[in-house]
Amino acid sequence: MAYDLQPFDESYFDTAPMKYTIDVHIPVAPETAWAEFTRQNTLDWCRALNSVTYTSPAPYGVGTTRSVALAPGVVKMDEYFFLWDEDSETSTYKHGFHGVRANVPGLRKFGEYTEVSPTEHGSRLVWKFAMELGGTGLPPFLSGPIANGAFGTVKTDTVKHFATFNG
Numbered sequence: 685m686a687y688d689l690q691p692f693d694e695s696y697f698d699t700a701p702m703k704y705t706i707d708v709h710i711p712v713a714p715e716t717a718w719a720e721f722t723r724q725n726t727l728d729w730c731r732a733l734n735s736v737t738y739t740s741p742a743p744y745g746v747g748t749t750r751s752v753a754l755a756p757g758v759v760k761m762d763e764y765f766f767l768w769d770e771d772s773e774t775s776t777y778k779h780g781f782h783g784v785r786a787n788v789p790g791l792r793k794f795g796e797y798t799e800v801s802p803t804e805h806g807s808r809l810v811w812k813f814a815m816e817l818g819g820t821g822l823p824p825f826l827s828g829p830i831a832n833g834a835f836g837t838v839k840t841d842t843v844k845h846f847a848t849f850n851g
Contacts, residue, residue, distance in 0.1 A: 686762075689783040690793050692814075694767055697780070697797045700814035704835040710846035711806040717846065718770070718777040718800050729845035730838050731755060744768060750781070761786040761794065775802040792818030809842070 697703065710717055720726065722744060727736045734757040740748040748765040767780035782795035797812040813835060 686785040686787055687789050687791070688785050689761075689791060690816075691764070691766070691782050691784075692793055692795065694780055694797065696782075696793070696795065697812045697814045700793070700816060702815045702817070704813045706809065706811040706835065706839045706842065708809050708839065708843055709803060709806055710809050710843065712846050712849045714775040714777060714800045714802050714807045715772075716849060717807045717809060720846075721777075721798055721800070722779075730841045732837050732841075744779075749784075759786065759788050763795075767797070776800070790817055792816040811838075811842075 724738055725736060727733050732755055734753040734755045736750060736752050738744065738748065738750050739762075740750075744765070745768045746765060748768065750763045750765070751760065752763060753760045762784045763781040764784050765779055765781045767778065769779070770777050776799070778797070778799040780795065780797040782793065783791070786794070793814070793816040795814050797810075797814075799808075799810040801808050801810075
């Protein structure tokens with residue numbers, strides 16, 4: 685059974701009741717990082733995810749859709765990209781999506797915002813997660829630590845992944 689999620693815009697990443705931000709330096713050019721975040725089967729380096737599949741044809745942009753399955757593949761979500769900006773002149777890239785539907789109850793909103801920008805020796809990656817539980821979801825004092833643990837694993841896996849590149 686699929687449960688509809690509520691849409692939102694970029695401002696929600698700052699106002700969501702539950703949010704987590706990964707803000708790290710990665711030792712690769714912004715174009716390399718962006719290519720990793722926008723390829724088919726992206727995020728395969730994250731243990732928390734089973735699969736990430738773009739369901740729209742390339743080239744990707746606003747309106748792109750994607751399906752995600754969390755490990756071990758039980759929780760699934762369809763996503764819609766409402767933000768997609770690629771500025772090759774400044775080597776700054778960003779996109780943002782909100783969940784459209786998920787196969788588990790209790791989630792009202794979920795989305796991610798990813799931004800890659802140049803630094804002196806590589807890139808800065810800012811990856812924001814925002815969510816809101818509804819109905820019979822876990823109370824924030826329980827779900828916060830669980831979410832922080834899951835997102836901490838995503839951060840560790842991402843830093844490790846990009847450390848394997850030669851630039």
